[in-house]
Amino acid sequence: MREVAIVGIGMTPFGELWQDSLRNLFAKAALAAIDDAGVDHIDGMYIGAMSTGLFVGQEHIASLMADYLGMPGVPAAHVESACASGGIAVRQAFFEVASGAGEIILAGGVEKMNDGADTTYVLATAADQEYEAFHGVTFPGLYAMIARAHIHKYGTTREQLADVAVKNHENGFKNPNAQFRMKIDRETVMNSTMVADPLRLLDCSPVTDGAAAVIVASMDVAKKLARPYVKIKASAMATDSLALHSRKDLAALPAVQKAAERAYKQAGVTPDKIDVMEVHDCFTIAELVVMEELGLVERGKAGAAVSAGMTRLGGKIPVNTSGGLKSKGHPVGATGVAQVIEIVEQLRGAAGDRQVANAGLGLTQNMGGSGGSCVIHILEAMS
Numbered sequence: 001m002r003e004v005a006i007v008g009i010g011m012t013p014f015g016e017l018w019q020d021s022l023r024n025l026f027a028k029a030a031l032a033a034i035d036d037a038g039v040d041h042i043d044g045m046y047i048g049a050m051s052t053g054l055f056v057g058q059e060h061i062a063s064l065m066a067d068y069l070g071m072p073g074v075p076a077a078h079v080e081s082a083c084a085s086g087g088i089a090v091r092q093a094f095f096e097v098a099s100g101a102g103e104i105i106l107a108g109g110v111e112k113m114n115d116g117a118d119t120t121y122v123l124a125t126a127a128d129q130e131y132e133a134f135h136g137v138t139f140p141g142l143y144a145m146i147a148r149a150h151i152h153k154y155g156t157t158r159e160q161l162a163d164v165a166v167k168n169h170e171n172g173f174k175n176p177n178a179q180f181r182m183k184i185d186r187e188t189v190m191n192s193t194m195v196a197d198p199l200r201l202l203d204c205s206p207v208t209d210g211a212a213a214v215i216v217a218s219m220d221v222a223k224k225l226a227r228p229y230v231k232i233k234a235s236a237m238a239t240d241s242l243a244l245h246s247r248k249d250l251a252a253l254p255a256v257q258k259a260a261e262r263a264y265k266q267a268g269v270t271p272d273k274i275d276v277m278e279v280h281d282c283f284t285i286a287e288l289v290v291m292e293e294l295g296l297v298e299r300g301k302a303g304a305a306v307s308a309g310m311t312r313l314g315g316k317i318p319v320n321t322s323g324g325l326k327s328k329g330h331p332v333g334a335t336g337v338a339q340v341i342e343i344v345e346q347l348r349g350a351a352g353d354r355q356v357a358n359a360g361l362g363l364t365q366n367m368g369g370s371g372g373s374c375v376i377h378i379l380e381a382m383s
């Protein structure tokens, strides 16, 4: 396989974007990425989106977007793995370039969740329909069960969950693209409205519109473009049962552990070598379990590590410098691509107030549903 780089990035702000249609959002992100890369064409395109059919009544989006971008004829495909759809789009682009089939591929993600659909119902279609969603469980409900199991097994505290949200809002406050740019404190999280016990409003990622895109290219192209680029050192994935009841341990996310093992092996690195990470904090408990599955801390120790400041900016390993899904927002199909954008900015040294000093290696962890799929990328600074 050939070496592969990311040569351009572009995204819309995340939020309630009433003024933009689905296609406008995608086009804005895609054109910004093309412009950032300085390329005059793309050889193909992958678009991650979870459920544009149910959210806005539009399917067949890959051809629609190619046409709307003024690129009729370009090969384009829509990929879906619930909230990991964006990560899958980057992974498909990686393989197309690594195999030599394409030189310059756009990987994007988009979702418009605020246009009137029953968002909770649409999101629940990513759970096991027959055994979970049909009986009325929602994603906050599923992650609440994971939180309960973690609290029961390891003694994780309500305060530790709150500290994840506090940290991510502190970072998101510095991100102009974030949906909820406000600092919060522990008490505000712990007194916010109960959603699914023990998870409260400020433990949850919000409902978000937005799009993100990156340009993936061969190393030859990257060098010729003579602009800042980063290398994709690993692209790994794993799956698990959709239904929580099929899993041995509710306080674990095995797909994350398996994808991480594959990614570290591919990149030839250990977790302690990573300088900055974007992880899938769809709920505060998710960030804690993911930290444990990625090998940052021993099982059961993530809550204490967050409260001790290990993952803050300036800490041992900053996690979710963008604000994460919690503060930046979570337009589900776009999230995996936006995570990659934050790490590219960090590795370029262009993250402004959120910059991690001397960031050389970064990791993104993007998850579908309650851990039924997980995609991990490891990226390396090149210039």
Ligand code: COA
Binding pocket: 083, 120, 123, 139, 140, 180, 195, 201, 202, 204, 205, 206, 207, 282, 326, 330, 369, 370
């Ligand atoms: N963080 C911070 N503030 C939030 C928020 C969040 N996650 N979600 C909503 N708000 C704010 C709104 O801005 C609004 O503030 P205002 O009253 O000052 O205008 C207020 O809280 C109520 O917003 P509303 O849209 O009525 O909330 P809701 O009760 O309809 O939805 C959740 C709240 C948590 C249920 C919803 O955001 C949700 O379902 N999140 C999870 C999404 C999800 O499951 N994603 C997939 C993960 S796998």
